[in-house]
Amino acid sequence: MSPQIKSLHDVRKLAGSELSLKSRLGYVALLLVAAGVTVVIASLWITEPSLPLYTQAAFGAMNLIGVSWVALSIWALVARRPLFARDRVIAGGMAVAFTSLFLAGSFAAAIMAGSETAYAVMALAGMMFAMAIKVQARARRRFNELSARRAELEP
Amino acid sequence: MGTRLKTASLFLVRREPLSSRCDSFSVNTDSSPEVRADELLAIRCQLGERDAFDALIARWHEPIWRYLRRLTDSDDAAADLAQDTWLKVLRGIATLREPASLRAWLFGIARRVAMDRLRRQYARPLENDAMIEDIPAQAADADLERDLAALDTGVDSLPLRERETVSLFYLRELTIEQIAGLLGVPAGTVKSRLFRARNLLRKRLTGDRT
Numbered sequence: 001m002s003p004q005i006k007s008l009h010d011v012r013k014l015a016g017s018e019l020s021l022k023s024r025l026g027y028v029a030l031l032l033v034a035a036g037v038t039v040v041i042a043s044l045w046i047t048e049p050s051l052p053l054y055t056q057a058a059f060g061a062m063n064l065i066g067v068s069w070v071a072l073s074i075w076a077l078v079a080r081r082p083l084f085a086r087d088r089v090i091a092g093g094m095a096v097a098f099t100s101l102f103l104a105g106s107f108a109a110a111i112m113a114g115s116e117t118a119y120a121v122m123a124l125a126g127m128m129f130a131m132a133i134k135v136q137a138r139a140r141r142r143f144n145e146l147s148a149r150r151a152e153l154e155p
Numbered sequence: 156m157g158t159r160l161k162t163a164s165l166f167l168v169r170r171e172p173l174s175s176r177c178d179s180f181s182v183n184t185d186s187s188p189e190v191r192a193d194e195l196l197a198i199r200c201q202l203g204e205r206d207a208f209d210a211l212i213a214r215w216h217e218p219i220w221r222y223l224r225r226l227t228d229s230d231d232a233a234a235d236l237a238q239d240t241w242l243k244v245l246r247g248i249a250t251l252r253e254p255a256s257l258r259a260w261l262f263g264i265a266r267r268v269a270m271d272r273l274r275r276q277y278a279r280p281l282e283n284d285a286m287i288e289d290i291p292a293q294a295a296d297a298d299l300e301r302d303l304a305a306l307d308t309g310v311d312s313l314p315l316r317e318r319e320t321v322s323l324f325y326l327r328e329l330t331i332e333q334i335a336g337l338l339g340v341p342a343g344t345v346k347s348r349l350f351r352a353r354n355l356l357r358k359r360l361t362g363d364r365t
Binding site for chain 1: 203212245
């Protein structure tokens with residue numbers, strides 16, 4: 001096998017692992033779950049000022065872990081596994097589905113518990129839902145633009 | 156093979172002034188079928204079509220590998236750099252702003268990857284014999300086609316800047332403007348490097364010492 005053909009095989013193998021949709025969407029799921037959990041913990045931490053110092057420290061540590069997971073998944077999606085137009089539409093759908101469930105759950109908790117924490121979680125879930133809608137709309141617009149240009153160029 | 160033969164004829168047969176050659180390559184406008192094909196491929200990749208990536212690699216791996224081979228004089232180094240280049244391409248194509256400039260973008264990445272490697276190589280002091288053994292051999296590759304061996308050797312023996320410019324212009328068929336943008340030099344500098352390279356090659360291939 002010539003060095004050039006061997007190099008071609010290596011590059012094809014590399015592309016196979018780099019282009020895995022599963023790993024891209026895995027990072028999207030990680031981002032959504034980490035963001036959701038962090039929001040709940042942060043709301044509990046902020047709305048319960050009279051907690052003992054050790055509990056406050058534990059909440060702080062859990063928040064730090066949550067933020068780290070969010071940062072890691074964002075970094076991976078930007079630098080290691082960037083989303084293509086089609087992936088962004090799927091990721092946008094996942095975000096809308098996740099945040100709508102989160103919003104519904106926090107709404108139910110707020111109605112039943114009526115606590116300050118539950119309302120704070122609900123407000124943040126509402127913000128996340130709005131962001132997810134915006135992200136999905138932008139992904140669809142980009143996908144449609146590229147598809148239109150593709151149709152123009154198609155022989 | 157076709158491109159290389161065409162290149163050989165450009166070097167060995169054509170003798171018209173450089174300016175006319177430059178103009179003929181500058182006609183490579185957005186409406187040319189090649190550029191449209193590149194743009195279509197880039198857009199399909201940006202959409203995330205898996206088979207478009209296979210087509211992209213099938214279409215561009217060989218030119219990139221040959222370009223890197225030309226810069227490094229080593230099959231192994233070219234293979235390593237090609238991997239690095241494709242890694243950056245696969246991770247960066249989603250954000251490529253001008254899909255019609257795919258060709259210049261690909262070679263721009265390949266060049267940056269190669270220059271980073273060369274910079275590291277030259278910055279590293281030669282400390283022992285083992286490191287000296289790592290230096291790529293300068294001997295001509297035995298697999299090179301015999302009918303173009305003389306030309307290949309001639310191009311390989313050019314100084315790095317001229318070799319790179321010749322490779323991008325004749326072998327990769329980038330326009331003067333694309334090469335100028337890629338190398339970050341004025342178009343006039345690209346033309347003068349090509350002029351110098353052609354003269355050097357002519358002297359080496361014909362044994363002309365004047």
